[in-house]
Structures are given as C-alpha cells and as structure tokens.
Amino acid sequence: MKLIGSYTSPFARKVRVVLAEKKIEYDFVIDSPWLEDSKVPSINPLGKIPVLVLDDETPLFDSRVIVEYIDNVTPNNKLFPAPNRERTEVKRWEALADGICDAAATAFLEAKRPKGQKSNEWIERQRGKIMRSLEFMAEELGEKPFCMGTHFSMADIAVGTALGYLAFRFADINWQESHPNLEKLFTKLMQRPSFADTVPHD
Structure with missing residues (x-):
C-alpha cells in the first residue's frame, strides 16, 4: 500500500504514526493538493491528504477512516477498543x-x-x-x-x-x-x- 501526503500535514502524520505503531510497511508518496501538478484530486475527489491507496488501488480517505482501517489490518498493538x-x-x-x-x-x-x-x-x-x-x-x-x-x-x-x-x-x-x-x-x-x-x- 502507499500513503499520499506531506511532511507538514498533521493528518498524514497521524496515519504515519499509526502505520509505525502497527509495524506495517508502506510507500510514502509526497504530494500536496496545493501543488500545481498535484495528483491528489485525481485520487481523492475531495482534493485532500492523506490518501491511503490499497494494493488493489482502492483509495481510502479521510484520516479517521484510514487509521481505523489500519488498526483492523493486523491484531497487534490495537489502538481502538471494541465497540463500546x-x-x-x-x-x-x-x-x-x-x-x-x-x-x-x-x-x-x-x-x-x-x-x-x-x-x-x-x-x-x-x-x-x-x-x-x-x-x-x-x-x-x-x-x-x-x-x-x-x-x-x-x-x-x-x-x-x-x-x-x-x-x-x-x-x-x-x-x-x-x-x-x-x-x-x-x-x-x-x-x-x-x-x-x-x-x-x-
């Protein structure tokens, strides 16, 4: 999977921290919707980062959706408790x-x-x-x-x-x-x- 984001975005950082805590490997693609040649709008219609692109090319956004998905990918280091x-x-x-x-x-x-x-x-x-x-x-x-x-x-x-x-x-x-x-x-x-x-x- 690959994460599209920037070094300044707090939302991208949140996702990066979760990926690190879950020990999941990924490619970090630097892009920002503020760049003239940004690819972000073609991946996320909302034109926002971060976007997590899964191995089957499915794009996930926003950060709250992404981190919940990541936490369920592997059972180690659970960050969300069970629904309660x-x-x-x-x-x-x-x-x-x-x-x-x-x-x-x-x-x-x-x-x-x-x-x-x-x-x-x-x-x-x-x-x-x-x-x-x-x-x-x-x-x-x-x-x-x-x-x-x-x-x-x-x-x-x-x-x-x-x-x-x-x-x-x-x-x-x-x-x-x-x-x-x-x-x-x-x-x-x-x-x-x-x-x-x-x-x-x-």
Whole structure:
C-alpha cells in the first residue's frame, strides 16, 4: 500500500504514526493538493491528504477512516477498543484533536493570504477554537498518564499529532506552559520512535 501526503500535514502524520505503531510497511508518496501538478484530486475527489491507496488501488480517505482501517489490518498493538463506550471516548478524543488541526491549518492558510484579502477576525475565530479545545483537553487528561488512563491508544496519537502541529506552526500558542499536563504527555509520546521519526517539517 502507499500513503499520499506531506511532511507538514498533521493528518498524514497521524496515519504515519499509526502505520509505525502497527509495524506495517508502506510507500510514502509526497504530494500536496496545493501543488500545481498535484495528483491528489485525481485520487481523492475531495482534493485532500492523506490518501491511503490499497494494493488493489482502492483509495481510502479521510484520516479517521484510514487509521481505523489500519488498526483492523493486523491484531497487534490495537489502538481502538471494541465497540463500546470506551471506543466512543477514544473517537471523541480523536475528533477533538482533529478539530484543533483543522482550525490551526485554516488559520495558517488564512494568514498567508494577501493583506487585503485575509480576515483577522476569521483567524481569531479559529484560534479561539484551539484555545478552548486545549483547555478541554487538559481538563479531561488531568493527571492520567494517557488520555484513556493507563494504556496508550488512538486518543494519544491524535492528541500528540495536534500538539505537534501547534508546536510546528503556532509557537506563540504556548500550550506547554499553560497546560503542563499536556506537555508531560507530549514529551512521553515523543520518546516513541513513531513520533520521533515523523516530526513535521517544511
């Protein structure tokens, strides 16, 4: 199988971390829908990354669909629990983390628009979502070693990816200082090869 994405996309990183944790080999094809000659729209009609192309050429998107598929490919290192209340909580963590990434990516792209076209009000709206989500995240985590308590799960991968993207694109949002429990979790996650080997870069 091959994964189409970029080194900067937090959603592609999330998938790469899951593939590493599951010890699944794949080809990483660098592409972005923002490139003029991008092949992404011809593979994913939504024109978004990441896209996982299976061996039979079936394209899977978006990242939440992809990671759930990958977790079911092999029985080792399960990241999602069986369908129950706990699974719903894991997916809620993932939705929250993905929402932070969505807001951050939107604010980043808006800020790159020409001065007369960009909306500072829109950027602040996205940053507000991020700040509220970080508060909620920190409160939910509390003093637990991992998002779901004592065990590593998809919730931690999603949260770690979101925090990593903020550290990469929004250093001025100093979540490390305002939410030390999130920094503690992030530091622990960065000790895992799956995270250390997928740090975003331009």
